[in-house]
Amino acid sequence: MDLKLLTTLRAQNPIVLNIANFVTVADVANGLNALGASPIMSAEVQEADAMVQIAGTVCINLGTLTELQINQMRVVGKLANQAGKPVVLDPVAVGAIPYRYRVARDLLASLHVDVIRGNAGEIAALAGLDWQAKGIDAGAGHGDLVHIAQTCAQRFDCCVILSGPTDVITDGTRIAQVHNGTPLFQQHVGSGDLLSSLVAAFLATGNDNFEAAQTACLVLAASGELVAQQLTASRPASFAVALIDKLSLVTPAEIETMMKIE
Ligand SMILES: Nc1ncnc2c1ncn2[C@@H]1O[C@H](COP(=O)(O)OP(=O)(O)O)[C@@H](O)[C@H]1O
Ligand SMILES: Cc1ncsc1CCOP(=O)(O)O
Ligand SMILES: [Mg+2]
Numbered sequence: 001m002d003l004k005l006l007t008t009l010r011a012q013n014p015i016v017l018n019i020a021n022f023v024t025v026a027d028v029a030n031g032l033n034a035l036g037a038s039p040i041m042s043a044e045v046q047e048a049d050a051m052v053q054i055a056g057t058v059c060i061n062l063g064t065l066t067e068l069q070i071n072q073m074r075v076v077g078k079l080a081n082q083a084g085k086p087v088v089l090d091p092v093a094v095g096a097i098p099y100r101y102r103v104a105r106d107l108l109a110s111l112h113v114d115v116i117r118g119n120a121g122e123i124a125a126l127a128g129l130d131w132q133a134k135g136i137d138a139g140a141g142h143g144d145l146v147h148i149a150q151t152c153a154q155r156f157d158c159c160v161i162l163s164g165p166t167d168v169i170t171d172g173t174r175i176a177q178v179h180n181g182t183p184l185f186q187q188h189v190g191s192g193d194l195l196s197s198l199v200a201a202f203l204a205t206g207n208d209n210f211e212a213a214q215t216a217c218l219v220l221a222a223s224g225e226l227v228a229q230q231l232t233a234s235r236p237a238s239f240a241v242a243l244i245d246k247l248s249l250v251t252p253a254e255i256e257t258m259m260k261i262e
Pocket of ligand 1: 118162191
């Protein structure tokens, strides 16, 4: 974990290309912008080449996929691989919907993904391990989260973030755990989508994927925890607004005093 990456990211203001879902697209754009990245969303395959050329990194979110969008994901992902631009995959609800699972497996077979970011239900499904996912949420299960994340990372030869009350980050060998956060994240739809796109923003700093992924998890979780401490009413909508503000203000020094990372 390297909090200097936050300063680097803000100095670079990297363009993050998002194939977003239509539920959380504005939250993701505003969260990226607040942190110090430059978001761009695209839904048209004809502009894939130009988009990848201007982008520093790409985040592919399966949230509201269509056949047209899946084709766009494949084209954008392949172009990003050819151009050496890092790719993040958010496999929304692959643990609950078999069609999505097949789409994710097809994408992972035809592209190299640098980081997969999902909740326990999503990462367990991709790891081929038992878990009861519930829609877009993690659901219930009893497995060892570190083992699940490592199995997924080794299977797809990439870095994996299994997020939740504790975020587990692994490249298959190295493991980090971020214990910061607040249960308010679960009450606001889109927290996971935002994390996936912030991971893409940190990957643009050119650092080791494992370090960049950890730093993204820490910055978001710590920002949420700081907001939760200051809110007078712990409500999901006020949390979401205050979180965007905090992402624009939070400093490495502030995070350093409260980080719980192992
Ligand atoms: N109970 C919790 N306590 C603290 N942080 C949480 C909790 N649940 C989720 N988070 C945080 O919320 C963000 C989104 O994670 P998660 O809820 O797992 O994704 P998704 O929305 O895709 O299910 C992560 O930054 C994670 O650390
Ligand atoms: C509600 C919903 N339906 C399809 S995508 C989506 C948003 C998922 O957001 P997140 O996984 O970040 O909570
Ligand atoms: Mg999600």
